[in-house]
Amino acid sequence: MILNSSKTFIKDLAEFIALEYNDKITPLETILQSENINLFYGDYGDTFDGMTIYQKYKFYVHINTDRHNHKDSSRARFTIAHELGHYFIENHRIGLVKGYLQPHQSKNNENSYSKIEREADYFASCLLMPEERIKKDVLRKKFDYSLIEYISKEYNVSKTAAAIRLADIGNHPIKIVFSKDNRIKWVWESEDFPYKYLLNGYNVPENTVMGEYFTLNRHPSETEEVWAIDWFNYVKDYHTSRKFKEHCIVYKNSALSIIWE
Amino acid sequence: MINNKKNMGLIELFKSKGLLFPTSSEEIIEFENNNNIDSESPENWDNPISIITQGARKLKNLDLLHNPHEEIEDLKMVARNGDNKLSKEIIEKMYKKHNNSDDTK
Numbered sequence: 070m071i072l073n074s075s076k077t078f079i080k081d082l083a084e085f086i087a088l089e090y091n092d093k094i095t096p097l098e099t100i101l102q103s104e105n106i107n108l109f110y111g112d113y114g115d116t117f118d119g120m121t122i123y124q125k126y127k128f129y130v131h132i133n134t135d136r137h138n139h140k141d142s143s144r145a146r147f148t149i150a151h152e153l154g155h156y157f158i159e160n161h162r163i164g165l166v167k168g169y170l171q172p173h174q175s176k177n178n179e180n181s182y183s184k185i186e187r188e189a190d191y192f193a194s195c196l197l198m199p200e201e202r203i204k205k206d207v208l209r210k211k212f213d214y215s216l217i218e219y220i221s222k223e224y225n226v227s228k229t230a231a232a233i234r235l236a237d238i239g240n241h242p243i244k245i246v247f248s249k250d251n252r253i254k255w256v257w258e259s260e261d262f263p264y265k266y267l268l269n270g271y272n273v274p275e276n277t278v279m280g281e282y283f284t285l286n287r288h289p290s291e292t293e294e295v296w297a298i299d300w301f302n303y304v305k306d307y308h309t310s311r312k313f314k315e316h317c318i319v320y321k322n323s324a325l326s327i328i329w330e
Numbered sequence: 331m332i333n334n335k336k337n338m339g340l341i342e343l344f345k346s347k348g349l350l351f352p353t354s355s356e357e358i359i360e361f362e363n364n365n366n367i368d369s370e371s372p373e374n375w376d377n378p379i380s381i382i383t384q385g386a387r388k389l390k391n392l393d394l395l396h397n398p399h400e401e402i403e404d405l406k407m408v409a410r411n412g413d414n415k416l417s418k419e420i421i422e423k424m425y426k427k428h429n430n431s432d433d434t435k
Contacts, residue, residue, distance in 0.1 A: 109427045113420050122424060129428050 079188055082157055083195035088202075094225045095197050097149045101130065106156065108149065110134050119148035121155045123165045128156055143227045147193050154192030161185055198224050198234045212241035212329060214292050214316040228318060232327050233257050243329040248273050250322050251283040263330070264301035274299055278317040279326045292316040300328060 087095045101108050106128045113133040120131045130152045132138045138145035155161040163169075164185070198220065206223065210216055212235075220231040229247070236243050242259040246267070253271045268274040273283055276299040281287045297311040298304045304311065317326040344350040348360030374380040 107428070107431050109424070109431075111423065111427070113423070116416055116420060120424075122428070124425070124428055125432075127428075127432075129424070131424055131427075 075188065076191065079154070079158060079192050080195045080200070083154070083192045084199040084201065086157065087196050087199045093202060093223060095150070097146060097153065100153060101149070104128070104156065106130055106153075108132065110138070110140060110145075118144075119152045121152045121165060128165075130156075141225070143221070143225050143230070146197065146225055147227065147230055150193035150196045151189045153196065154189030155185070158188060158192060161189065194230060194234050194237075197226050197230070200238050203234060203238055204240075207235070207240045210240070212239065212243070213314070214327065217316075217327065229325055232325075236262075241329055243327055246273075246279065246326045246328065248279060248283075248324050248326075264297065264304065266302040268298075268300060268302050273324075277326070278315045279324045282317060282319050282324055288319060289317045295328070 086100065090096050090099070098108065108130050110132045112135045113131070114135050116135075117133055118136050118138055119133065122129045122131065130149065132145055132148055132152075136144075138148050155165060203220065206220065207216060216239075217228055217231050217235060220226070220235060221228045224231070226234075229245070232243070232245050235241075236245055236257055236259045239259070242262040244256065244258040244262045244264070246253060247255050251273050253267065253273060256267065258265070273280045275281070275284055277295055278289045278293050282289060292314050293316075294312050295315045296309075297313055298309055300313065300315075311330075313328050313330050315326050315328050317324055319325075341350065345352060345354075345357045346360065348357060348362070348364040352358040352361040374384075
């Protein structure tokens with residue numbers, strides 16, 4: 070969890086940097102150059118997405134193409150923005166310089182490690198999609214899946230990153246569920262989404278679009294309607310006929326659903 | 331006024347123990363006892379005419395960027411979605427890229 074105080078600080082910092090440029094697609098390489106940070110793409114096997122190294126008083130960022138971080142791809146851009154977070158967030162940079170931040174997380178510092186990674190992810194999200202610009206883009210637009218596609222294209226970010234940002238600052242409450250092998254791995258939701266708890270905990274509920282992909286191998290192609298009681302727990306009796314929309318994107322053994330009313 | 335007098339007394343006391351910037355030769359001795367002096371004095375430090383007449387000189391051995399511990403330092407880095415299998419070969423591969431990029435500048 071990121072503390073609200075550091076969240077505000079990270080957001081202000083990232084957005085200040087992004088808004089210095091007029092480009093909607095944040096010019097990451099220009100930022101790297103202006104900070105004298107060298108960027109390298111390389112094939113490093115299945116080891117990491119991106120890595121920041123401090124050596125001889127200089128920062129270097131390595132991007133692993135073996136993990137689909139190809140130049141200018143949305144994935145690589147998010148990884149670079151994440152690494153820039155480690156550089157720009159003061160605590161991270163000091164940790165790097167002093168050698169406190171190591172690539173191998175130990176059992177003892179898993180929590181703090183995950184905290185810095187979350188902070189860098191949040192920095193990346195704000196750097197690539199500043200609130201001011203996103204709010205202008207979604208103003209008076211009705212939410213549906215095409216809005217996520219639009220943000221994803223407009224800012225060259227993945228649909229997952231766009232959906233998460235819209236859940237945080239968009240104009241409509243949404244819930245995002247990511248699962249692998251029929252098990253829910255993570256959930257992200259807008260603060261005002263009406264249902265917090267999922268029906269079966271970590272198991273994907275069967276009667277949902279995502280559930281049908283895993284159990285019936287049915288490939289979804291468009292937004293579908295689902296009942297609230299099929300996805301969520303603690304649905305009041307008088308809300309049993311409450312309907313939501315679900316757009317599920319699938320890839321091999323993974324699925325990402327965006328749910329909204 | 332009384333406070334100022336007290337402060338002056340404290341300042342003199344600290345200076346005499348070498349704890350503040352020294353202004354007399356006794357204070358310098360105390361100061362140097364507390365602070366390790368590694369630098370060498372210039373040969374002509376007590377001959378101002380010689381210093382003035384030698385004109386501008388290039389500073390030698392002022393290697394502020396050199397870190398004597400860098401050879402024994404651990405690699406300092408953070409990885410996004412990193413695992414525990416970062417081999418020596420990968421680290422060397424990265425270092426090689428750093429060196430090549432520094433050489434080309």
